[in-house]
Amino acid sequence: MSAKSPELNYTMRVGFIPRLGSSIPNDPVNWAIDQLSYNKPLKSPAANRSTDPAFEEWPAHLDPGLKERLINVWRWDEARESLRKKHANEERLLREKLDEAQFKYDLRWFDAAKFNHYGAYGEDPVRQRLGHFWFNHFTIGSYDSFYTAGDFYEHRILENLNGSFADLLYDATTHYSMLRYLDNVDNVSPNSEQGRHRRQEGKQVGLNDNLAREIMELHSCSPAQGYTEDDIHNAARILAGWGDYAFNPRWAYQEWKSADYPYIKKRADTGTKVVMGKKYGRGSSALKEFTNDLAALDKTREYICHKLALHFISDEPSKKVTQALENSWKNSNGNLLAVHTTLLELAWSEGENKVLWPSHWLFNIVRAADAHYFDSHQDITSWQMGREVVKPMRELGNSFWEERQPNGFPLKSREWISLEHLDRRVRFAQSVWNRAFVTAKPKEIMDHLQVPLSYQSKVMEFGQGHEQFIALTVNRWMMEV
Structure with missing residues (x-):
């Protein structure tokens, strides 16, 4: 050959x-x-x-923004419920009408x-x-998360390629697709206002740690950091209140700051959280502080640089390659433009079979x-x-x-x-x-x-x-x- x-x-x-x-x-x-x-x-x-x-x-019009996409999700839910009532005894017609309605509001195909x-x-x-690479790193892979996946790729991944990893980590974490995929929409603190009301009504309430676990294990520092289950639990407390099960334009904006900032105070944890020895207070700003801290960890730098080298350069990247990427990251405080530039230079001189x-x-x-x-x-x-x-x-x-x-x-x-x-x-x-x-x-x-x-x-x-x-x-x- x-x-x-x-x-x-x-x-x-x-x-x-x-x-x-x-x-x-x-x-x-x-x-x-x-x-x-x-x-x-x-x-x-x-x-x-x-x-x-x-x-x-x-x-x-096929990139309408996150707010309009979420309104479409709500409209699709409303249409589905209405059609099922209207055509309950007409199975074939119901399927046709549901297909038409979904196509009207679902932009996944586009x-x-x-x-x-x-x-x-x-x-x-x-x-x-x-x-x-980054779309794969910040995987969103469930049916409901795909409604807004195009916005996630276009406006959280591509628009952050030249910024800091800290900003990319935060923006990916707070996008509706990520919050929906990893079930943070179900993450309600038991000591929050909504959590107390649910308990009074005899309903089950508890933290969902899926996103907290993945943000540490897969998105930033990796298990090499040596965090504990208590750290994951407290990270879930920081994330409580971010996202909601369904977007309804009739009431969402009374509680969310915006579609891009889907934080609901009455679902959030009200106490102090300790993750890997660092204390975090109440309020939405705690998440940005947390993701900034994760991005600054040595293990995060090592883990991400190794993944970049693994994908673009070699199945067994050399220490020379990973160290060069880590140095670029360290010298630029995690600026991805600098890291990507170094990666592209290394790919020319150090690339092996892939x-x-x-x-x-x-x-x-x-x-x-x-x-x-x-x-x-x-x-x-x-x-x-x-x-x-x-x-x-x-x-x-x-x-x-x-x-x-x-x-x-x-x-x-x-x-x-x-x-x-x-x-x-x-x-x-x-x-x-x-x-x-x-x-x-x-x-x-x-x-x-x-x-x-x-x-x-x-x-x-x-x-x-x-x-x-x-x-x-x-x-x-x-x-x-």
């Missing part, structure tokens, strides 16, 4: 392959670093899969489509790859072939069509819009190596060739990627175009760096 050029190998390690017609960067490290400051809106196909689609900016378009057409592939995530492989072959594989927002006209948007990544086992465990997708290569994964990629390579308007011949694609002639000749030994395309795309050359 012939080696890729260092420049192409690097673009695949930290970003995606340039689409046919664009050049592989001659100065790939600066190409990558420049993308950290990219802020242009996404342009993607406007309608209908085509060999020559019209491109336009992603519509603003969020997934936008995510795909970023990967297939975006001009900031490095920024997106970093976004994918198997790409299936989603990244699919984006790469679509871009390399200049294909139009993913539906546009205008093509999604029903709930059923929306389900088709998430189907490819679901079948590849790498969908951010499917339920999964809080530790996210695996970062080590061995988790993505199996006969089943290889079979899936064969089927998807065939699918891209058959239905994505691939007008470029395999020879043109290989010339674009500067594939050595010795390797090209092996690919061309396969008889037909689709066989050559599969031979080109389903192998170590395309699946790993």
Whole structure:
């Protein structure tokens, strides 16, 4: 198997392959670093899969903001209850009406489509790859959390890529998707006003420590910090009052400061909390103080830097690599722009063999072939069509819009190596060739990627175009760096 050029190998390690017609960067490290400051809106196909689609900016109404998304959740709940009463004895009609209502208020399908378009057409592939890492680190993986997942990715992950880790940790923790996914919406302090009332009414009340546990175990310092169950319990007390089970615009704003600040005082703990020897007082400001303290821990720096190296550089990152990242973190007080810049420099000089995530492989072959594989927002006209948007990544086992465990997708290569994964990629390579308007011949694609002639000749030994395309795309050359 012939080696890729260092420049192409690097673009695949930290970003995606340039689409046919664009050049592989001659100065790939600066190409990558420049993308950290990219802020242009996404342009993607406007309608209908085509060999020559019209491109336009992603519509603003499909990114309505968190408040409007939460209002839509409430409207969907109201519509569902009303339809079930109205069509209680008409099962088929009820299903149709429920599908129509859900599609009206549920933006998950469009969020997934936008995510795909970023990967297939975006001009900031490095920024997106970093976004994918952090979206995976701060996993949100339950049905209800997906209603606002697009806002979480766009406005909490991507908008914080150049800020401090402390701000990213706080903003990810307080977003509705995270509060909903890890059940903090059920976290009511027994000594709060609402907790006392519930006990008086004979109702069960208690803390939910899911988010408290994960913010320490998975999002910041890791178990290496040596915290105790008492620390987790008191962290849950700090988090009590953040989020609520359901957003209702009739009353929510009487209690929340805003949709972006969903703190409910009457559900919050009123006492002093001690976590890892530090005292925290009452009120909403305690959470920001707590996340700042977590972000400043040495174990947090070590844990996050190791994960970054594991995903982008090596399955067994060297001390040289992790130390360089940790030094960048320490010298910049956890500034992610500085850390990401160091990461991109190290990826050029220190990168070792890594198997790409299936989603990244699919984006790469679509871009390399200049294909139009993913539906546009205008093509999604029903709930059923929306389900088709998430189907490819679901079948590849790498969908951010499917339920999964809080530790996210695996970062080590061995988790993505199996006969089943290889079979899936064969089927998807065939699918891209058959239905994505691939007008470029395999020879043109290989010339674009500067594939050595010795390797090209092996690919061309396969008889037909689709066989050559599969031979080109389903192998170590395309699946790993």
